[in-house]
Amino acid sequence: MSDIVSIIQRVLGDVDLVLGWTATGAGGVAAPARFQTAAEAERAVFNATCVHNLAVHLPRLKDQTVGIVAKGCDSRSVAQLIQEREIDRDRVKVIGVRGLGGSIDVRKIWRFHGYGVPVDARTDSLFIDGKEVDRQEFLRQKCLGCRDMDPVIYDELFEASGSSITGIADAATVETALSETGLGTSLTAAEAMSAAGEDESRPLGELFAKMNSAERRLFWREQYSRCIRCYACREACPMCFCRDVCIMQTTDPHWTGAGVDAGEAEMMQLIRVNHLAGRCTGCGECERACPVGIPLMLLMNKQNQVIEELFGYRAGTDLEARPPLLTFDIKGDSRSEK
Amino acid sequence: MKFLAGENIPELLEKLSLLSEVWAPRELRGSGGTVMFERWRSGDPLDLEHFASLSAKDMVLPRTEKLFGFSYAFGGAAVGNPFGAPAESAGGIPATAGESIRITAAEPAGNVVLFGARACDAKALTVLDALFDQTDGKGYNDPQYRARRAGLTVITLACVTSDPACFCSSFENGTAEKAGSDLILYPVDGGFLAEAVTPKGETVIESGVNSRNKVGSARGPGDSDPETGEAASGLTLFEESALETPVLAVTAKVEGLEGLRQKLAAIFDDLEFWQAETEKCISCGYCTYACPTCHCFNIHDEMRGDREGVRLRSWDACMFHLYTQETSGHNPRPTLAHRYRNRINHKFSYYPENQGEILCTGCGRCIRGCPVGLDIRDVLRQAVECSASPGEGGDR
Numbered sequence: 001m002s003d004i005v006s007i008i009q010r011v012l013g014d015v016d017l018v019l020g021w022t023a024t025g026a027g028g029v030a031a032p033a034r035f036q037t038a039a040e041a042e043r044a045v046f047n048a049t050c051v052h053n054l055a056v057h058l059p060r061l062k063d064q065t066v067g068i069v070a071k072g073c074d075s076r077s078v079a080q081l082i083q084e085r086e087i088d089r090d091r092v093k094v095i096g097v098r099g100l101g102g103s104i105d106v107r108k109i110w111r112f113h114g115y116g117v118p119v120d121a122r123t124d125s126l127f128i129d130g131k132e133v134d135r136q137e138f139l140r141q142k143c144l145g146c147r148d149m150d151p152v153i154y155d156e157l158f159e160a161s162g163s164s165i166t167g168i169a170d171a172a173t174v175e176t177a178l179s180e181t182g183l184g185t186s187l188t189a190a191e192a193m194s195a196a197g198e199d200e201s202r203p204l205g206e207l208f209a210k211m212n213s214a215e216r217r218l219f220w221r222e223q224y225s226r227c228i229r230c231y232a233c234r235e236a237c238p239m240c241f242c243r244d245v246c247i248m249q250t251t252d253p254h255w256t257g258a259g260v261d262a263g264e265a266e267m268m269q270l271i272r273v274n275h276l277a278g279r280c281t282g283c284g285e286c287e288r289a290c291p292v293g294i295p296l297m298l299l300m301n302k303q304n305q306v307i308e309e310l311f312g313y314r315a316g317t318d319l320e321a322r323p324p325l326l327t328f329d330i331k332g333d334s335r336s337e338k
Numbered sequence: 339m340k341f342l343a344g345e346n347i348p349e350l351l352e353k354l355s356l357l358s359e360v361w362a363p364r365e366l367r368g369s370g371g372t373v374m375f376e377r378w379r380s381g382d383p384l385d386l387e388h389f390a391s392l393s394a395k396d397m398v399l400p401r402t403e404k405l406f407g408f409s410y411a412f413g414g415a416a417v418g419n420p421f422g423a424p425a426e427s428a429g430g431i432p433a434t435a436g437e438s439i440r441i442t443a444a445e446p447a448g449n450v451v452l453f454g455a456r457a458c459d460a461k462a463l464t465v466l467d468a469l470f471d472q473t474d475g476k477g478y479n480d481p482q483y484r485a486r487r488a489g490l491t492v493i494t495l496a497c498v499t500s501d502p503a504c505f506c507s508s509f510e511n512g513t514a515e516k517a518g519s520d521l522i523l524y525p526v527d528g529g530f531l532a533e534a535v536t537p538k539g540e541t542v543i544e545s546g547v548n549s550r551n552k553v554g555s556a557r558g559p560g561d562s563d564p565e566t567g568e569a570a571s572g573l574t575l576f577e578e579s580a581l582e583t584p585v586l587a588v589t590a591k592v593e594g595l596e597g598l599r600q601k602l603a604a605i606f607d608d609l610e611f612w613q614a615e616t617e618k619c620i621s622c623g624y625c626t627y628a629c630p631t632c633h634c635f636n637i638h639d640e641m642r643g644d645r646e647g648v649r650l651r652s653w654d655a656c657m658f659h660l661y662t663q664e665t666s667g668h669n670p671r672p673t674l675a676h677r678y679r680n681r682i683n684h685k686f687s688y689y690p691e692n693q694g695e696i697l698c699t700g701c702g703r704c705i706r707g708c709p710v711g712l713d714i715r716d717v718l719r720q721a722v723e724c725s726a727s728p729g730e731g732g733d734r
Contacts, residue, residue: 025711026503032618032710052710056620111371111388115706116502226366226374228392228401228653232622236709249660258638259650260402289709291391291624293369 004069004095007156008041011067011093018067018095019054020044027116029106032057046097046158048104048121051140053077053283058087059241067093069158071100072148076281076316077238079152083316083323084279086241096154099123101162102135102143109138123162135163142284142297152317208298220266226292227265229258233296234272236289239279247271273299278307278325281316340543341579343529350575351453352380353545358449358491361397363390375452386454386495391707393630394459397452398466398486402652405482405637407442409646444482449489451542458506458701460494460518462630463487468693469633477693482651491538494519495530497587503702504589505715513586515699524583531583532576546575589700592715594722599687601725606683611724612675615717618710619657621674625704625714626655626681631697634661656681682717 008018018035022043025031029049035041046069054068055077070078075096081087104121113128120127126135151157211219231248234240247255248268256271257264280300287296308314311324342350351360355378362378365371365385373388375397452459468476470483497504497513506512516522521539523530534540594601605611626632636654641647654661657678662671671677689697698714705713 026705026708026713027711028502029711031712034617107370110706114501115389222367226369228627230623230627230653230655231658232624232627232709235620235622254641257640258402258636258652259640260652285709289620289622289624291372291628291707292374293366293372293391295370 004046004158005041005044007095007158008035008044008067008069009038011095011156012036012038012041015065015067015093017061017064018044018069018093019057020069020095021046021050021052023047025049027106027110029119029121046123046160048100048102048123048126048135048162049106049119051103051106051288053238053285055081055238055283056236056285058092058238062087062091065091065093067095069095069097070151070154071097071103072146072151073142073281073283075151075153076148076314077283078316079319080239080279080281080316080323081241082153082319083321084326089319093156094151094154095156095158096151097158097160098150099162100149100160101164102139102146104135104138105140123160125163140284142282148317153319221262223294224265224269225262227260227262227269227294228292229260229265229268230291232289232291233269233286233294236285237276238283238285239276239281240272247275269294269296269299273303276300277303278311278313278323279315280304339524339579339581339583340532340576341526341529341581342523342532342546342576346529346546346575347384348380350542350546351378351451353575354451354453354542355380357545358451358489360451360453361394362453363388375454378453384454389456389501389701389703389706391703392628393462393701393703394452394455395462395466395630395633397450397490398463398470398483399633399635399653400486402650403482404444405649405651406444407646407648408639409440409442411438411440447482447486447489449491450486451491451493453493455492455494455519456497456701457494457511457513457515457519457522458504458699459630460492461506461509461511461515461699462701463490463492463518465631465693465695465697465699466633468695469689491520491542492518493521493523493539493542496522496524496584497589498525498584500587500589501702501706502590503705504587504700505592505702506700507589508592508595508700509696509698512589512700526581526584531579531581533583543574543576589702590715592718595686595696595718598718598722599690601722602683602687604725605721606679608724609675609679611720612679613673615720616674616678616712619674619678619712620710621657621659621677622709623655623657624707624709625712626657627653628703628707630699630701630703631685632656656684678717682714682721686718 004020008020011018012035016036018041020033020035021030022033023030023045030045030047032052032054033043035044050071053074055070055074058066058068058078058081068078075094078092078094082089082092101123104119104126106119109117109119109128117129124135126133126138208216208219234246234248240246248271256268280303282297282300282304284297286300287294290296304314307324313321313324315323351362354360360378361375363373363375363385364378364383365373365388366376371388373385373390374392375390375394376382378384467487470478470480471487473479500513506515516535519539520534520536521542522533522535524533532543534543626634632655634654634656635651637649637651639647639649659669661677663669671680685697689695705715
């Protein structure tokens with residue numbers, strides 16, 4: 001078994017640069033970094049605070065050959081980018097991380113223990129300010145229902161030897177929670193939200209699932225009302241690679257208003273969600289980057305679930321698959337009208 | 339100084355909200371712990387412990403504001419309609435000869451009390467004043483900004499604690515900064531000591547007239563002034579106090595900011611430096627939107643149908659590709675490195691040069707909330723270091 005530094009150094013023999021992490025990010029946790037030489041790669045680390053999906057950089061580095069350290073979930077973004085021919089398989093070397101055991105929600109730690117508290121987030125244990133705590137408690141929500149422990153594609157494998165995630169069995173994830181259509185309850189959006197406030201470990205999706213459509217509307221109005229149109233969700237998304245030609249900012253035609261209110265924000269998010277239909281790999285970077293904490297993954301997970309039901313397709317899990325909504329097939333099998 | 343019991347804050351805010359909108363920090367429901375300045379209404383909770391994710395700049399520079407409304411008025415039938423169709427269906431045709439444009443002013447901004455700002459938030463307002471509230475030609479006389487600013491009362495919560503992202507002590511007064519605040523509340527046992535900095539702040543204290551009998555109200559330990567029991571009887575929420583103001587927090591200091599302008603000028607063309615500093619940046623723009631001093635905006639017209647609309651001003655960010663995109667297609671800041679270089683230079687070089695103020699108050703929001711852990715202090719330190727060793731810097 002190799003450590004991450006020597007794997008990156010080995011891959012640097014084949015590529016211009018490798019995307020990985022150093023331990024020197026703000027707040028004392030891991031931050032993304034690029035390594036171009038073996039000496040630079042000495043600084044590379046891998047721990048459970050390596051939450052970032054580095055695939056977001058790939059469309060911006062098309063003129064170079066790139067190595068990328070990718071967790072199971074991140075590898076799906078790499079695969080989907082290849083499927084969409086946004087990047088070239090031959091120009092990417094994937095260092096897949098296997099058996100991570102989930103990454104840590106550092107913001108949650110900061111919230112309860114103060115920003116910048118010393119965190120030692122190993123793949124099998126978690127220490128906050130020198131004291132060991134229950135790692136499970138601070139796992140990212142999305143990791144609790146992980147179906148992507150093994151990377152989809154890889155050229156090199158890094159064994160993270162992480163602890164197992166006990167949350168998988170009961171699968172208390174938004175994805176499953178959303179499958180219970182809970183029409184007809186008397187739970188109002190406000191009640192659901194305050195319930196969420198009382199018990200933070202309870203997934204928002206579970207509460208959301210109990211709301212009827214009017215309550216959901218109220219819920220989303222409240223969420224969207226705080227959107228500041230900063231587009232961090234878009235910029236953090238590996239699949240939002242349109243950059244300067246994004247529909248959100250075109251003025252001719254003027255698809256979305258540039259004003260900042262709940263209605264415009266709703267329009268913007270629904271367009272974004274739809275543009276990611278069958279493309280979103282569920283990495284959660286949009287939600288993580290949102291400065292005002294809008295639970296965007298509720299939308300994404302719901303849509304991903306519908307796509308899976310309708311087309312049996314999970315984005316970025318099969319290099320050979322044709323993404324269903326990127327295919328115009330006039331005589332396709334999915335069409336009953338020939 | 340005056341003492342305000344912590345338990346009396348809701349009552350004070352209620353009194354203030356009779357005459358003004360009150361904005362205060364609170365944790366947003368279902369947001370995973372995000373704290374923001376929100377419109378306060380009776381009964382709303384407050385979060386005075388955590389630092390707000392976004393600054394309070396939208397008190398003076400809203401995310402979106404209507405500058406004015408406009409509509410085309412018809413001078414005569416079918417004038418300016420080359421297609422001869424009914425005027426209502428003439429798609430997007432601008433006013434031409436014979437038509438006039440009617441402008442309707444935006445509604446005037448009302449009074450606002452901002453409660454629970456920090457010294458860095460308040461100071462930022464004076465930094466913005468240097469650009470938007472000027473009549474001497476050095477900046478702009480922005481009527482909407484000035485109206486909001488004139489109607490704003492800032493009640494600042496002095497910082498007795500800080501976190502590692504704070505770096506206000508890099509600047510002149512640090513946590514003791516009073517500029518921009520009208521009233522400062524210093525946390526003490528059981529409540530706050532209130533110091534009025536401006537006449538507006540004195541008005542707040544005067545408005546704290548108590549309608550209830552306060553005898554026997556809970557007081558913090560150590561506050562045993564025998565006069566207070568009587569003084570508090572039915573007069574004011576603010577009582578005389580002999581308590582000492584607490585020791586304020588000392589935050590991180592970035593060294594070498596003096597003369598940073600020259601240092602930044604020395605590495606301006608060192609694009610490799612800027613590339614290295616921004617390699618992990620995803621240009622999400624969070625830093626600019628959360629910043630209390632970033633003030634870039636865009637102006638655009640929102641049409642309702644073809645004949646009327648509103649002109650809006652909304653926040654914009656220099657970290658976006660489109661920000662400097664020209665009509666020709668040319669972009670003078672084509673890469674992230676160019677854009678970030680501009681951001682740093684604007685804050686620490688151009689703005690000080692033009693407006694006499696550093697465009698940063700050390701609030702640390704851009705550090706705390708950055709999704710990729712980019713720390714502006716590291717960039718500044720590197721800039722100082724890099725420019726200090728020209729031989730090495732030149733090689734980059």
